[in-house]
Amino acid sequence: MTPHFLTVEALKKVYPASGEKSNPPVFEDIHFHIEKGEFICIVGHSGCGKTTILNVLAGLEEASAGNVIMDGREVKGPSLDRGVVFQGHALMPWMTVLANVAFAVSSKWPDWPKDKVREHCTRFLTMVGLGHALDKKPAELSGGMKQRVGIARAFAIQPKMLLLDEPFGALDALTRGTIQDELLKIVQATHQTVFMITHDVDEAILLADKILLMSNGPGARIAEIVEVTMARSRTRAGIHHDPQYYKIRNHLVDFLVNRSETYSGAEAEMFHDSKNPPLVQPGLEGERAPVFTLTTEKGISQALHAKHAINQ
Amino acid sequence: MKSESIKAALLSVIIFLTFIGAWYIATLPRDNGPVSTADAEYAALMGKGAEKSGGFPAPGKVGQAFVEHLADPFYDKGPNDKGIGIQLAHSLGRVGLGFLLATLVAIPVGFAIGMSPLLFKAFNPFIQVLKPISPLAWMPLALYSLKDSSVSGIFVIFICSVWPMLINTAFGVASVRRDWINVARTLEVRPLRKAFLVILPAAAPTILTGMRISMGIAWLVIVAAEMLVGGTGIGYFVWNEWNNLALPNVIFAVVMIGVVGMLLDLAFGSLQKLVTYRE
Numbered sequence: 001m002t003p004h005f006l007t008v009e010a011l012k013k014v015y016p017a018s019g020e021k022s023n024p025p026v027f028e029d030i031h032f033h034i035e036k037g038e039f040i041c042i043v044g045h046s047g048c049g050k051t052t053i054l055n056v057l058a059g060l061e062e063a064s065a066g067n068v069i070m071d072g073r074e075v076k077g078p079s080l081d082r083g084v085v086f087q088g089h090a091l092m093p094w095m096t097v098l099a100n101v102a103f104a105v106s107s108k109w110p111d112w113p114k115d116k117v118r119e120h121c122t123r124f125l126t127m128v129g130l131g132h133a134l135d136k137k138p139a140e141l142s143g144g145m146k147q148r149v150g151i152a153r154a155f156a157i158q159p160k161m162l163l164l165d166e167p168f169g170a171l172d173a174l175t176r177g178t179i180q181d182e183l184l185k186i187v188q189a190t191h192q193t194v195f196m197i198t199h200d201v202d203e204a205i206l207l208a209d210k211i212l213l214m215s216n217g218p219g220a221r222i223a224e225i226v227e228v229t230m231a232r233s234r235t236r237a238g239i240h241h242d243p244q245y246y247k248i249r250n251h252l253v254d255f256l257v258n259r260s261e262t263y264s265g266a267e268a269e270m271f272h273d274s275k276n277p278p279l280v281q282p283g284l285e286g287e288r289a290p291v292f293t294l295t296t297e298k299g300i301s302q303a304l305h306a307k308h309a310i311n312q
Numbered sequence: 313m314k315s316e317s318i319k320a321a322l323l324s325v326i327i328f329l330t331f332i333g334a335w336y337i338a339t340l341p342r343d344n345g346p347v348s349t350a351d352a353e354y355a356a357l358m359g360k361g362a363e364k365s366g367g368f369p370a371p372g373k374v375g376q377a378f379v380e381h382l383a384d385p386f387y388d389k390g391p392n393d394k395g396i397g398i399q400l401a402h403s404l405g406r407v408g409l410g411f412l413l414a415t416l417v418a419i420p421v422g423f424a425i426g427m428s429p430l431l432f433k434a435f436n437p438f439i440q441v442l443k444p445i446s447p448l449a450w451m452p453l454a455l456y457s458l459k460d461s462s463v464s465g466i467f468v469i470f471i472c473s474v475w476p477m478l479i480n481t482a483f484g485v486a487s488v489r490r491d492w493i494n495v496a497r498t499l500e501v502r503p504l505r506k507a508f509l510v511i512l513p514a515a516a517p518t519i520l521t522g523m524r525i526s527m528g529i530a531w532l533v534i535v536a537a538e539m540l541v542g543g544t545g546i547g548y549f550v551w552n553e554w555n556n557l558a559l560p561n562v563i564f565a566v567v568m569i570g571v572v573g574m575l576l577d578l579a580f581g582s583l584q585k586l587v588t589y590r591e
Contacts, residue, residue: 060497090489094514139591157499
């Protein structure tokens with residue numbers, strides 16, 4: 001087995017029930033891996049445990065079973081190796097923008113002198129277009145600017161992996177677009193490994209190399225992995241001219257609207273192999289014939305499964 | 313906005329003048345016919361003579377007391393005759409000391425209780441039982457075990473200030489936004505740094521509210537405590553002047569208590585403003 005940068009094995013989460021009977025697991029049998037420099041998005045309906053998975057990767061929450069291995073080491077508890085951008089910006093309102101980022105930077109490099117910390121923070125804040133707002137308090141910033149500070153804070157500690165929990169969920173469409181562009185630029189420049197939750201299909205296609213599709217909870221699994229086969233040098237303005245774009249988009253929307261339900265339950269038991277969820281490339285699909293990488297002995301069942309899914 | 317505050321100030325002045333006016337009219341010397349001889353004799357016996365008018369002092373009398381006391385607030389002519397400034401300083405000293413001790417205990421303990429649900433559950437019954445006890449109820453125990461009236465006063469202030477601060481600190485610390493704690497966790501911030509740079513500033517407004525409440529209670533309690541303990545202080549002054557039946561002085565002291573209490577509250581209010589953050 002080739003060592004992946006990050007491997008998630010048999011992850012499962014059950015929340016303790018209040019009464020006598022036990023809760024069904026939110027998700028179980030989650031297997032996936034991430035290579036260095038990859039941008040992974042995870043898409044699924046509310047309640048399938050996306051945020052929980054991200055928190056487990058971050059080390060903020062413990063899974064009920066399974067484990068996460070990053071860079072050869074098991075993830076146990078939070079670490080400076082993984083930067084997190086939270087759903088709400090999570091800036092400390094009593095600190096200025098600069099102080100917020102400096103707090104992170106001096107946590108990572110406690111020995112750095114003040115000047116160096118300041119210079120480093122300023123560089124990252126300038127990168128997200130906030131060079132002019134260093135001494136403002138978060139309350140004086142718009143929602144989009146706050147989220148940018150959050151992104152700068154996560155990038156500034158130069159983590160091995162970046163975890164983004166629906167970072168643009170609370171923003172209006174215009175602001176979201178601008179920040180997506182910025183994120184895209186930064187990620188393309190830094191080759192940062194990213195794991196991101198999103199509800200926005202277009203956002204996922206724009207940013208991701210691979211999109212993990214989750215079936216509905218409880219008992220959610222990774223139903224399939226969609227590879228975004230378009231060239232990485234995408235732009236928000238040009239992406240929808242790519243012939244692959246609508247194929248991928250239709251595939252994703254189709255999944256979310258029609259198929260996410262059927263992936264759990266008896267059918268999933270029969271056809272689905274959670275350890276190797278089918279990898280599909282809808283962008284390269286000709287006449288709706290999916291391309292598979294049949295690397296395992298389970299490949300045939302995958303093919304069967306996919307056919308079934310398509311015929312629906 | 314500005315014109316409104318001018319109007320409000322004007323209205324305040326009118327209310328004040330109305331009050332003084334009503335007071336003046338209510339205390340006008342009434343002609344109740346000839347004073348009976350028995351009363352006159354009694355008055356002479358008491359050494360007050362005809363000057364004793366009886367009844368509530370008129371505003372003029374009280375104003376006179378104000379002028380006299382404020383003209384020389386720091387004189388000291390023996391144990392029973394000290395200027396109002398000295399009396400207030402004694403009270404403020406006791407309150408300050410008791411309050412400081414309470415802060416030193418309540419904030420660290422509150423921090424610990426707020427951080428640990430286990431400690432919170434363990435401490436909670438004691439806090440709930442001790443909190444509603446009137447601070448003056450501790451007085452006999454304090455006097456017996458501390459054997460010093462002045463120290464007992466400080467103890468009473470301590471015990472009454474400790475609860476609001478403790479509870480507010482615990483509450484403030486326990487309800488720091490999960491997100492901020494998570495940020496600190498993902499940054500592997502050391503516990504002490506986390507306590508001082510994240511939790512303390514996040515909980516500071518709540519803690520300061522507790523301190524403000526405590527200070528208010530302490531200032532209420534010190535007057536009563538000093539009436540019991542005696543010796544010095546504004547509470548003792550009130551009691552002493554009551555025994556002298558010098559009501560103008562009592563009224564003067566009452567107003568002073570109010571003014572100082574207001575100043576204390578204002579001070580804590582501005583401290584609170586200093587640590588409050590806008591989200």
